[in-house]
Amino acid sequence: xxxxxxxxxxxxxxxxxxxxxxxxxxxxxxxxxxxxxxxxxxxxxxxxxxxxxxxxxxxxxxxxxxxxxxxxxxxxxxxxxxxxxxxxxxxxxxxxxxxxxxxxxxxxxxxxxxxxxxxxxxxxxxxxxxxxxxxxxxxxxxxxxxxxxxxxxxxxxxxxxxxxxxxxxxxxxxxxxxxxxxxxxxxxxxxxxxxxxxxxxxxxxxxxxxxxxxx
Amino acid sequence: xxxxxxxxxxxxxxxxxxxxxxxxxxxxxxxxxxxxxxxxxxxxxxxxxxxxxxxxxxxxxxxxxxxxxxxxxxxxxxxxxxxxxxxxxxxxxxxxxxxxxxxxxxxxxxxxxxxxxxxxxxxxxxxxxxxxxxxxxxxxxxxxxxxxxxxxxxxxxxxxxxxxxxxxxxxxxxxxxxxxxxxxxxxxxxxxxxxxxxxxxxxxxxxxxxxxxxx
DNA sequence: CTGATACCGTACCGTACAGTACCGATTCAA
DNA sequence: TTGAATCGGTACTGTACGGTACGGTATCAG
Numbered sequence: 004x005x006x007x008x009x010x011x012x013x014x015x016x017x018x019x020x021x022x023x024x025x026x027x028x029x030x031x032x033x034x035x036x037x038x039x040x041x042x043x044x045x046x047x048x049x050x051x052x053x054x055x056x057x058x059x060x061x062x063x064x065x066x067x068x069x070x071x072x073x074x075x076x077x078x079x080x081x082x083x084x085x086x087x088x089x090x091x092x093x094x095x096x097x098x099x100x101x102x103x104x105x106x107x108x109x110x111x112x113x114x115x116x117x118x119x120x121x122x123x124x125x126x127x128x129x130x131x132x133x134x135x136x137x138x139x140x141x142x143x144x145x146x147x148x149x150x151x152x153x154x155x156x157x158x159x160x161x162x163x164x165x166x167x168x169x170x171x172x173x174x175x176x177x178x179x180x181x182x183x184x185x186x187x188x189x190x191x192x193x194x195x196x197x198x199x200x201x202x203x204x205x206x207x208x209x210x211x212x213x214x215x216x217x218x
Numbered sequence: 219x220x221x222x223x224x225x226x227x228x229x230x231x232x233x234x235x236x237x238x239x240x241x242x243x244x245x246x247x248x249x250x251x252x253x254x255x256x257x258x259x260x261x262x263x264x265x266x267x268x269x270x271x272x273x274x275x276x277x278x279x280x281x282x283x284x285x286x287x288x289x290x291x292x293x294x295x296x297x298x299x300x301x302x303x304x305x306x307x308x309x310x311x312x313x314x315x316x317x318x319x320x321x322x323x324x325x326x327x328x329x330x331x332x333x334x335x336x337x338x339x340x341x342x343x344x345x346x347x348x349x350x351x352x353x354x355x356x357x358x359x360x361x362x363x364x365x366x367x368x369x370x371x372x373x374x375x376x377x378x379x380x381x382x383x384x385x386x387x388x389x390x391x392x393x394x395x396x397x398x399x400x401x402x403x404x405x406x407x408x409x410x411x412x413x414x415x416x417x418x419x420x421x422x423x424x425x426x427x428x429x430x431x432x433x
Numbered sequence: 434c435t436g437a438t439a440c441c442g443t444a445c446c447g448t449a450c451a452g453t454a455c456c457g458a459t460t461c462a463a
Numbered sequence: 464t465t466g467a468a469t470c471g472g473t474a475c476t477g478t479a480c481g482g483t484a485c486g487g488t489a490t491c492a493g
Contacts, residue, residue: 031248031335033246033249118398119331119335119397120334122331122399123331130398132398133395133398133400137394164414168387168390168414175386176356176382176386180348182334182337183347184344185344200383206421206422
């Protein structure tokens with residue numbers, strides 16, 4: 004499990020990745036220059052190309068790493084399917100809160116902007132981003148909701164649709180405003196938005212057996 | 219009301235705007251080149267700079283025009299505040315449908331991508347985009363819902379919050395997927411999403427006087 | 434210790450781009 | 464008709480960038 008002593012190459016590679024991540028996030032793919040990355044990472048231009056081949060490949064590697072980094076805290080907060088129905092509101096709140104908090108972090112916003120701007124030129128990368136990022140979150144929540152649904156009768160669509168609806172409510176337009184740089188929502192705003200999302204969601208979907216279905 | 223005969227300058231200006239709009243939408247601000255625009259519009263590079271000063275100003279003018287063009291069909295579908303409560307579901311469906319249809323059009327997607335990518339470099343433009351675009355749509359729907367709410371008792375938050383929640387449900391993740399180029403939703407998918415958004419919204423917010431409030 | 438390999442620094446190539454300059458042709462107002 | 468302003472075409476400047484080449488130096492395996 005221990006790393007087998009990082010070689011000199013590993014060290015250079017890591018330094019370049021770190022510097023490139025910062026530069027890409029600040030300036031985007033088109034705006035970033037290799038020279039700027041080298042200046043920040045130290046070392047030489049040739050080393051960058053020996054390790055990563057070309058600018059596009061370096062970019063791709065950074066994006067995939069960033070997606071994993073972004074999804075990690077949400078995955079860690081993944082609702083346990085053993086959670087009982089009584090805890091549904093709390094579970095949704097916790098999950099939604101983590102999701103929204105991560106989403107409006109500067110790094111997440113920069114990542115979204117990059118992938119959207121360059122998605123046309125890197126279609127494969129955009130697909131990977133969705134599948135391992137937002138799509139992954141949907142599936143996690145859907146798994147939880149699906150297990151809950153088999154638990155008792157619930158006049159609802161597929162769990163995946165429910166998950167999408169809930170996450171859409173959580174995002175609200177806070178994500179859009181943040182992406183545009185119009186307004187970074189405060190913690191209080193985020194908490195309130197999550198709270199309202201949970202309320203609206205539970206008004207429609209009430210898995211507790213004793214409750215009367217809406218119709 | 220009649221235009222006072224377009225001069226030669228007006229014609230050139232319009233041609234440049236049209237060409238620049240196409241090039242910017244296809245390649246983004248950074249990717250687009252003035253030479254490419256001139257090549258498409260015909261004429262000369264000097265004419266572009268005489269009319270618009272610099273690339274950034276040309277870009278700004280195009281973005282503001284595009285926002286207006288994008289919002290127009292939604293504004294046209296603006297729900298009349300005279301609509302009765304009985305028509306609420308139909309009104310929401312019609313409004314949401316128009317909103318979502320516009321949102322996933324290629325031109326809208328290109329516009330969103332441009333503003334998000336360059337929002338850091340053009341913060342004023344990003345604010346204008348939000349205020350006259352998505353923000354405007356929220357306000358229109360909020361006006362309608364607000365008028366309805368005064369109409370009868372309704373245990374709800376501000377109309378603006380309700381409008382945001384509804385529009386978030388309509389966008390779902392279809393907008394995100396389309397922005398990333400992962401998947402352009404079909405008309406059937408869009409219609410279904412709107413239908414479900416209306417259902418979920420009405421499960422929580424029922425303005426008809428005879429209905430029992432949720433709590 | 435020795436050879437091979439990775440690294441640094443820098444100079445360099447080709448290209449692309451924003452913006453300017455200039456000239457001849459065209460348009461348009463007076 | 465005449466003078467001014469605009470336009471087209473093109474050549475040009477300066478700059479920035481991706482990527483390569485190369486010589487000298489440090490690192491590391493055998």
